[in-house]
Amino acid sequence: MAESPVAALRREYDTIARQLDGAPGNAEREAAKREIIAFFKKVDGSLAELTQLKDDIRQLVDRYKQLAADTKQAAAPEFTGQRPVLHADHIGATTFIEKGWSLISLGDHAGAIQTLTKALQLSPGETQAESLLGWAQMLHEDYDDALGTFQKVLMKEPANSLARINVGYICLKKRIFGEAIEHLSKAIRLDNDKKATLYAHFYLGLVYLQREMFEDAETFFEKTLKLGPNLIEAYYELGRAQWFAGDQAKAKSTWEDGFKANKFNPWGKRCQEMLDLVAKGEEPPRE
Numbered sequence: 001m002a003e004s005p006v007a008a009l010r011r012e013y014d015t016i017a018r019q020l021d022g023a024p025g026n027a028e029r030e031a032a033k034r035e036i037i038a039f040f041k042k043v044d045g046s047l048a049e050l051t052q053l054k055d056d057i058r059q060l061v062d063r064y065k066q067l068a069a070d071t072k073q074a075a076a077p078e079f080t081g082q083r084p085v086l087h088a089d090h091i092g093a094t095t096f097i098e099k100g101w102s103l104i105s106l107g108d109h110a111g112a113i114q115t116l117t118k119a120l121q122l123s124p125g126e127t128q129a130e131s132l133l134g135w136a137q138m139l140h141e142d143y144d145d146a147l148g149t150f151q152k153v154l155m156k157e158p159a160n161s162l163a164r165i166n167v168g169y170i171c172l173k174k175r176i177f178g179e180a181i182e183h184l185s186k187a188i189r190l191d192n193d194k195k196a197t198l199y200a201h202f203y204l205g206l207v208y209l210q211r212e213m214f215e216d217a218e219t220f221f222e223k224t225l226k227l228g229p230n231l232i233e234a235y236y237e238l239g240r241a242q243w244f245a246g247d248q249a250k251a252k253s254t255w256e257d258g259f260k261a262n263k264f265n266p267w268g269k270r271c272q273e274m275l276d277l278v279a280k281g282e283e284p285p286r287e
Helices: 005-021 026-067 093-105 109-122 127-139 143-156 161-173 177-190 194-210 214-227 233-244 248-261 266-279
Strands: none
Touching (some): 005 026, 093 109, 093 127, 127 161, 161 177, 161 194, 177 194, 194 233, 248 266
């Protein structure tokens, strides 16, 4: 089994420590000083390389997520990749918050829940930790837990639009449509976060689509595509709304646009699948 790089560095550290323990003379102390400086630079350089490797691993995760994208149902709001702004503390909560953020980014939602729970044990009520915990619980499909966590955030920050659309998404998944509409509509009225406003329109479209209010669904999906043309999933859902509203020609045109917008995107491919499906005389899925 290959030796850990840290073990080799630890041996080097122990060698220098033994030199200092030997109460050396001036010449030996100066030699030890040079070794300590060189050792520090070596470790610091290794940390920089490991940090870069850590960031590269996130790129691998992103590539994996793109290949493994599930297009059977609407995805949760895309987790923000922005690193949290942390302040130094004396109890270590921020260490767990940053680790929790990293684990969510890497797709380890169960690990993130455990880590962020520890952060909140050290710093009860810390809003940033609660927000991230809600994200992790939602992505892990622990919807009841996530709903409770985000409600705590909204009690302290009513204008937190990202937390609000997450609550709207959870209510959509739980088919609590009235509450979903309330939270998503409020996020649109707040209009203080572009991403939140985009997803609020998209999820409202899904709410009305599930309630078979197809014209309302069309309106929100069309607005979604104006706000975010790269949200290819909206083409797919808009086409379904148009099809079930009776405008089959318009639905086909929308799916064609979705495929052309990004034929490599899983939802772009899904648009083409719909075109192939209806060409055979079959109906698009209701769910």
